[in-house]
Amino acid sequence: MSNFDDIIKNLQQELRKGTLVLAVLSQLFEKHYGYSLVETLNKHGLQIDQNTLYPLLRRLDKQGLLEATWDVSETRPRKYYKLSELGIRVYNELKNTYYNSHTVIENMMKEVE
């Protein structure tokens, strides 16, 4: 892989990393289990490695942003995630930050186009 491709790949990863939490939180107003969340994100065009999503969910859960419960009533136990009250507040803050940044960056980029 060329140096250019390397740089682009790394920067794209960094750019994505910052917004990934927001994307995941946005989908967890509804209760989801891991695989259904992957499907939902995929449906919206966000491809995410499952081995990235699961540790992320676990981290968010540990931070208290999610409420995780095991549902054992189905044929197989599944862990469901949903935004906690703290998660909703954090999501709203992050969303505002994202919109502000988006506007600022968009304006800057428009100026040089």
Place this chain on the structure above:
Amino acid sequence: MKLLERYLLQIERYLPRKDKAEVSDELRSLFLDQLEDYDDTDQTKEDRLKDMIIEFGSPLQVAMKYRNDKPIILRELEPFLFMVFKIISISVPSALLFVTALGVYSDNIDVSTGFLVLELLKAIPSIFMALVTALGIVFLIFAGLSRALDPNKIEDDFHPDYLPPIPVDVYKVSMFEAIIGTAGGLVFLYVFNYQPGLIAVYYDNVREPLLNSNFDKILPFLNVSVSLTMLLQGYYLFKQSKSKLTITFEAVLQVFSGIILILLSQADIFNDIIINGFNIEIIPTLFKIGMIVGAVAAFIGAIVKIVKVFLAKEKR
């Protein structure tokens, strides 16, 4: 789905104990959900699972995504560290035992087997110290390497076909017991072999040892028992699991310890000057009772252990 369990077991190896079961359950659920969703008729579920595992990454890579802590030893270097540990654990004691035996023979060619065994037993604490030092130095070298190396540049070859099989009959290890066992043994070996007479009554700048030479006769047996216990507990710390074989060894050791306790109860190991001087005859009597009770408990414990292992269901 044995392949999935083999994969999950390897991931668990790199996870903190408190996270093992939970992460494993989550990942199992994810894989089974995906497999259930699978409708490609050209591929068997086993092959699909294999592809999913390859896509998911090596157990080490997966586990590292769950860990935020920075390990002292890079996970990628752990297998090499353990390999070096194994080599040292075998070679250092063997070499030192050989050198000790050679030393005994070079001093006197007509050496009886009993004398040689006794000399080798006496050497156990020194061998243990040498082993700990060697392992410590290797650990420090690997810790230094872990700081210097870039983890992203270390190759991590992985293919599901090479996942180790699920070990049969794996039993839980109490980390507390393993740490206390190892540390306690170390303290024992140090105090009784390197500081003889430390346990004493001190008065008017005089130190009168509490134990007499009868104790020294039993000490080599105690050293063997403590050293083997420490080796076993060290092994548990490293493997984090017990097997039927190690539990059997544990039970045999326990019986051996019980016999030593009986020896201690029968031998007059207290210094008469202290016992008579302070008029504390009750101490040897209590000690004798304590040793006998301990020995009986050790024998019963060993029997219970064996019965539980060979009759109880497999657990992990």
